[in-house]
Amino acid sequence: xxxxxxxxxxxxxxxxxxxxxxxxxxxxxxxxxxxxxxxxxxxxxxxxxxxxxxxxxxxxxxxxxxxxxxxxxxxxxxxxxxxxxxxxxxxxxxxxxxxxxxxxxxxxxxxxxxxxxxxxxxxxxxxxxxxxxxxxxxxxxxxxxxxxxxxxxxxxxxxxxxxxxxxxxxxxxxxxxxxxxxxxxxxxxxxxxxxxxxxxxxxxxxxxxxxxxxxxxxxxxxxxxxxxxxxxxxxxxxxxxxxxxxxxxxxxxxxxxxxxxxxxxxxxxxxxxxxxxxxxxxxxxxxxxxxxxxxxxxxxxxxxxxxxxxxxxxxxxxxxxxxxxxxxxxxxxxxxxxxxxxxxxxxxxxxxxxxxxxxxxxxxxxxxxxxxxxxxxxxxxxxxx
Numbered sequence: 001x002x003x004x005x006x007x008x009x010x011x012x013x014x015x016x017x018x019x020x021x022x023x024x025x026x027x028x029x030x031x032x033x034x035x036x037x038x039x040x041x042x043x044x045x046x047x048x049x050x051x052x053x054x055x056x057x058x059x060x061x062x063x064x065x066x067x068x069x070x071x072x073x074x075x076x077x078x079x080x081x082x083x084x085x086x087x088x089x090x091x092x093x094x095x096x097x098x099x100x101x102x103x104x105x106x107x108x109x110x111x112x113x114x115x116x117x118x119x120x121x122x123x124x125x126x127x128x129x130x131x132x133x134x135x136x137x138x139x140x141x142x143x144x145x146x147x148x149x150x151x152x153x154x155x156x157x158x159x160x161x162x163x164x165x166x167x168x169x170x171x172x173x174x175x176x177x178x179x180x181x182x183x184x185x186x187x188x189x190x191x192x193x194x195x196x197x198x199x200x201x202x203x204x205x206x207x208x209x210x211x212x213x214x215x216x217x218x219x220x221x222x223x224x225x226x227x228x229x230x231x232x233x234x235x236x237x238x239x240x241x242x243x244x245x246x247x248x249x250x251x252x253x254x255x256x257x258x259x260x261x262x263x264x265x266x267x268x269x270x271x272x273x274x275x276x277x278x279x280x281x282x283x284x285x286x287x288x289x290x291x292x293x294x295x296x297x298x299x300x301x302x303x304x305x306x307x308x309x310x311x312x313x314x315x316x317x318x319x320x321x322x323x324x325x326x327x328x329x330x331x332x333x334x335x336x337x338x339x340x341x342x343x344x345x346x347x348x349x350x351x352x353x354x355x356x357x358x359x360x361x362x363x364x365x366x367x368x369x370x371x372x373x374x375x376x377x378x379x380x381x382x383x384x385x
Contacts, residue, residue, distance in 0.1 A: 006383055006384060008322045011376050011380055011383070012373075014135075014136035014140050015132060018135050018139075018375075021055075021135070025128045025131065026124060026128045027108055029045065029052075029094075029127060030108050030117040030118065030119060031103060031108055032045040033045075033102060033103060034069070036069075037157070038100060041069075042095050042153045043069050043153075045069075046070055046072055046153070049127060049151055050062075052128075053074040056131040056135045056138075057134065057135065057138050058074035058075060059074065060074050061075070063165055065153065065161050067161065068153050068160070068162075069094065069095065069153030070153060073165070073169070074148065074151070075147070076134055076147045076148075077144050078146050086146075086172050086173050086174040087147055087172065087173055088174065088175050088177065089173040089176045089346075090130050090149040090178075091176060091177070091336075092126050092149065092150070092151050092152070092179040093151060093152040093155035095152070095154055095155060095156050096118055096122065097360050098119060106362060110368070113369055114356070114365040114366065114367055116365045120354075120364055121181050121354055121356040121359050121365060121366050122181055123354075125181075125356070125366045126352070127151060127179065129371070129378055130149050130179055130378065133376075134382075136376070136379045148169055148173070150162075150169060152165075152166065155336070159340070166337050166341065167344060170341035170346045171346070174385070175312060175347045176338060176341040177349055177378070177381060178338035179352055179378075180336045180350055181353045181356060182355045183330035183351050184355075185326070185355060185370075187313065187316060187328075187329055187349055187350065188303075188329070188330055188331065188338075189309050189310065189329045189330070189331065190302075190304060190309075191302065191331070191334060191335055191339055191342075191350060192238065192266040192331075192334070193267045193300055193335065193339060194264075194265070194299050194335035195264070195297055196262065197262075197263040197265060197297070198260065198262055198263070198294070199222065199226075199261045199283070199292065199294055200258070200260045200292070201221050201222045201258065201259045201260070201292055202218060202257065202290065202291045202292075203216040203217050203219075203257050203287070205256070205257035206254070207253065207254065208253045208254060209253060214255075216287050216289035217255050218248055218256045218259035218290060219248045220256075220287075221286065222248060224285075225283055226243050229241055229263060232279050237272060238268025238272075239267050239268070240264075240265070240333070241263060241264070242263065242264045244264050245262040246259070246261040247259065247260055248260060265298070267298070267302055268302055269302060270343065277297060280294050280296075281294060299335075300339040301343035302339065302342075303342035306347070308345075308346070308347025308348075309342065309348055309349055311347065312385070313329050315384055315385065317329075319380040319381055319384065320377050323380070324373075330351070336350055354370070354371065354374065355370035355374065
C-alpha cells in the first residue's frame with residue numbers, strides 16, 4: 001500500500017458540495033424497494049443504482065442472473081489488472097430484508113437528525129457514500145488507479161450467485177473496502193464465519209393411544225439431538241451454535257414420524273470450521289429405529305484480523321484523525337461479503353458505511369451528521385491505498 005499526500009480539507013469540501021445529490025440519491029434508492037427474493041424489484045433498484053453510478057462517472061457492467069437480481073459492477077480508472085498492482089474493490093449490496101410494501105408503514109422520513117426507511121442503513125446509504133466519494137475524488141482531481149464498486153443482489157440470503165464474482169474481483173485487487181454499516185462509530189476488522197445446518201429425523205408413526213409401543217418419535221429424538229447440539233457452543237473460542245427453528249409431527253395423537261431443526265453456527269477462526277463439521281456429521285440417533293439426515297455447512301468463512309486488515313485500519317484511523325474524529329475498530333458475529341475476500345488473503349476493512357441503528361428492525365435509520373465525515377474518510381482511504 002502506497003503513501004500519498006492528501007489534502008483532506010479539499011476532499012471534505014468536495015464531499016460536502018455533493019450533499020444535495022447524495023440526499024436525493026439515497027431517497028431514490030430507499031424508495032425503490034428491493035427484497036432479496038424479488039428479482040424484478042432488485043433489478044428495478046439496480047436501474048436506479050446504475051443511473052446514479054453513471055452520473056458519478058462510473059462505467060456499469062451487469063452480470064445478469066436468472067433466480068436473483070442482476071449484479072452490478074461499476075468501474076472507474078484503468079483496467080483492474082494493470083495499474084499499481086491491482087485495483088481497489090468496494091463491496092456493497094442492493095437487496096434488503098424488507099418485503100414489498102414496507103414503505104407504507106416504514107416510510108422515508110427525516111426526524112431529529114436521523115433518516116429512516118427500509119434498507120437505509122443496511123446498506124443503501126453505504127452505496128450512496130461510495131458514489132459520493134468517487135465524485136469527490138473526481139472533483140479534486142485525485143490521480144487514482146482502478147476502482148471497482150460491486151453491488152450484489154442477494155447478500156442478505158448468503159450471496160449464492162454473487163460470491164464467485166466477488167472472489168474473482170478480489171483476487172485482482174490490492175485491498176477491499178466493505179460498505180456495510182459501522183459498528184457504533186467503529187469500522188470492523190473481524191467477523192465470525194457463518195454456517196447453517198439442517199437436522200432431519202425420520203421416525204415411525206403410530207397411534208398415540210392404540211399402538212404407542214409401535215411408534216418411534218422423531219420429535220423426541222430431535223429433542224435429544226438438540227441437547228447435544230447445544231453443547232457444541234464454546235464461547236472461549238468464539239463458537240456459538242443456535243437451533244433457531246424447529247418443527248415436526250402431524251397431530252397430537254400421532255407418534256411423530258418426522259421432525260427437523262435449522263441451526264445457526266458462528267465461528268471466529270477458520271481452523272474451527274472443520275471441527276464444527278465433524279461434530280455435526282458425528283451426530284447419531286439414540287433410538288435405532290430413527291434415522292438422521294444432516295445437511296448444510298459453513299456458508300461464509302471467518303474474516304480474521306490479519307496484518308493487511310490491520311494496516312488498512314491504521315491508515316483509516318489516521319485519515320479520520322485528520323478529519324477530526326476518532327475511528328475505533330470492532331469485531332462482530334455477523335457476516336458480510338467481506339468474509340469471502342478476507343479468506344482469500346486480500347486486505348479487507350469492513351464497516352465503512354453509515355452510522356446508525358436498527359438494521360433489519362422497524363426503527364432502522366442513519367445519523368445524518370456522520371454521513372459527510374464518513375464519506376470523506378472513504379474517499380481519503382480510496383485515494384491513499
